[in-house]
Amino acid sequence: xxxxxxxxxxxxxxxxxxxxxxxxxxxxxxxxxxxxxxxxxxxxxxxxxxxxxxxxxxxxxxxxxxxxxxxxxxxxxxxxxxxxxxxxxxxxxxxxxxxxxxxxxxxxxxxxxxxxxxxxxx
Amino acid sequence: xxxxxxxxxxxxxxxxxxxxxxxxxxxxxxxxxxxxxxxxxxxxxxxxxxxxxxxxxxxxxxxxxxxxxxxxxxxxxxxxxxxxxxxxxxxxxxxxxxxxxxxxxxxxxxxxxxxxxxxxxxxxxxxxxxxxxxxxxxxxxxxxxxxxxxxxxxxxxxxxxxxxxxxxxxxxxxxxxxxxxxxx
Numbered sequence: 001x002x003x004x005x006x007x008x009x010x011x012x013x014x015x016x017x018x019x020x021x022x023x024x025x026x027x028x029x030x031x032x033x034x035x036x037x038x039x040x041x042x043x044x045x046x047x048x049x050x051x052x053x054x055x056x057x058x059x060x061x062x063x064x065x066x067x068x069x070x071x072x073x074x075x076x077x078x079x080x081x082x083x084x085x086x087x088x089x090x091x092x093x094x095x096x097x098x099x100x101x102x103x104x105x106x107x108x109x110x111x112x113x114x115x116x117x118x119x120x121x122x
Numbered sequence: 123x124x125x126x127x128x129x130x131x132x133x134x135x136x137x138x139x140x141x142x143x144x145x146x147x148x149x150x151x152x153x154x155x156x157x158x159x160x161x162x163x164x165x166x167x168x169x170x171x172x173x174x175x176x177x178x179x180x181x182x183x184x185x186x187x188x189x190x191x192x193x194x195x196x197x198x199x200x201x202x203x204x205x206x207x208x209x210x211x212x213x214x215x216x217x218x219x220x221x222x223x224x225x226x227x228x229x230x231x232x233x234x235x236x237x238x239x240x241x242x243x244x245x246x247x248x249x250x251x252x253x254x255x256x257x258x259x260x261x262x263x264x265x266x267x268x269x270x271x272x273x274x275x276x277x278x279x280x281x282x283x284x285x286x287x288x289x290x291x292x293x294x295x296x297x298x299x300x301x302x303x304x305x306x
Contacts, residue, residue, distance in 0.1 A: 002292040007274035010284045015277065033247065035193045038132050039123050043236075043243055050246060054283040065247035067135070 017059065026060025027106050028081040029053075033065040036072035041094065045076045048095035052102040061106060074120060080105055089117040125235025126160065126224075129197045133162055133220060134244055136193060137251075139184075140166025140218065144252045144269075145244075149234070151226065151259040158206075158224040158231065165217040174212045197222060204228035238293040241266065242286055249281040257300060264296035 031037070031046045046065065053061050069077050074091035078098060081087050088111050090101055097115055104110045113119055123129050130147060137145045142164035150159040169177070169184070176182040178198045183191030197220075198208045205225040212218040224231045241255055245268065255266040266289065272280055279285075 002288060002295055004270060004274045006288055007271060007285065010282070010288065011275050011278045014282055014284055033131075033243070034135065035132050035191075035196065038128050039196075043128065043131060043239055046243055046246075047239055050283070050286070063246070065243075067139075 026058075026062065026083065028062045028064060028079075029102070029106065030064045030066050030079040030081070032067070032069045032075060032077040032079075034068035036068055037075045037077065040072075040075035042076040044095050045078065045093045045098045048098045049078070049102060052099050053106075056102070056107065058102075058106065071117070074117065077117075082106070082109070090115045091117045091120050123196065123200075124232060126158075126200070126232050127235035127237045127240040129193075129200060130160060130162065130237070131240040131243055132193045133197060134240075137162065137164035137166050137218070138248055140164060140168070142166035142217065142251060144254070146254045146256070147241075149237070149257045151234075151257075153226060153260055156226045158226045158234075160222045160224075161219065163217065163219040168214040168216050168218055169212040170214060171212075174210050174218075177210060178208065194220075200224075200232065204231040238290055238297070241293060242290060245289065246281045246286055249279050257296070259300045262300050264293075264300055266292065266296070 029049055031042055031049065033042050033046065046063070050063050053063055069079075071077065071091070076093040078090045078093050078101065079087055080090070080101065088105065090097070090112070093115070101112055101115065104112050123132070134145060134147070144165050146163040148159070148161040148163075150157070152159070173182070173184070177194050180192055180195040201208045201222045201224055205228055206223040209221045210218065237257070241253065244251075244253060252272070253266070253268045257264050268280060271285070271289070275285065
């Protein structure tokens with residue numbers, strides 16, 4: 001059974017890594033989480049992104065949520081902000097596309113052109 | 123929406139926009155009376171009486187970016203098409219309480235769905251907000267209170283991956299006891 005004692009263990013183990021994380025200003029990955037996004041499937045996309053970030057131990061990546069971005073028909077939408085680069089907006093996301101974005105764009109710096117709003121609106 | 127848990131995730135965003143610091147989610151599955159009740163209570167900024175009465179209309183919204191808001195109207199429709207209803211109580215400066223109920227066995231009632239993912243999504247995106255989640259099914263009950271978790275964690279943020287994994291496991295065990303191990 002899970003108990004609050006497990007959390008004390010987590011506290012002891014993670015305090016050091018948190019201090020490390022504070023120093024870095026890394027990539028931000030933002031998922032639209034308004035009515036339109038949720039209805040289109042943003043929840044599994046967000047959880048897949050969090051999973052992938054954790055699995056690859058990307059300590060300097062922040063996963064955040066935002067409201068309606070204003071292109072409801074293209075939801076779920078994910079925005080990637082890498083320091084010093086222009087924002088990239090990905091549309092019509094699903095968990096496997098989202099994983100690819102973490103692996104290729106966030107980790108290797110290669111924008112996944114096929115999924116961008118620019119490719120969709122062509 | 124396909125799951126009631128998605129509606130819950132959606133209307134909790136209203137509480138967050140209302141700058142609530144504590145959000146309570148109560149779910150009661152009463153198989154004897156054939157009722158499912160979902161109640162979301164927050165201590166956010168609240169609404170004027172006039173707005174509370176009109177909020178089920180999709181063309182009434184608090185936001186300034188556009189003129190429609192669909193969160194509450196969609197949930198309201200989901201209730202009324204299942205012989206249920208929705209009630210909103212709100213007081214400016216005190217908070218808002220949204221109560222929804224459904225006929226449990228109604229053919230059009232969406233499944234509750236994945237409440238674990240809904241709670242994880244809320245906690246990970248809003249570490250500053252406390253969540254109390256109480257889920258009752260007949261005589262069984264589970265409760266998750268992030269205030270207790272926070273006390274145990276000290277300075278460690280509640281949205282640390284290890285903590286979210288703990289919450290996931292805690293809820294999995296809880297749902298196992300609620301549903302007697304059956305898959306839902």
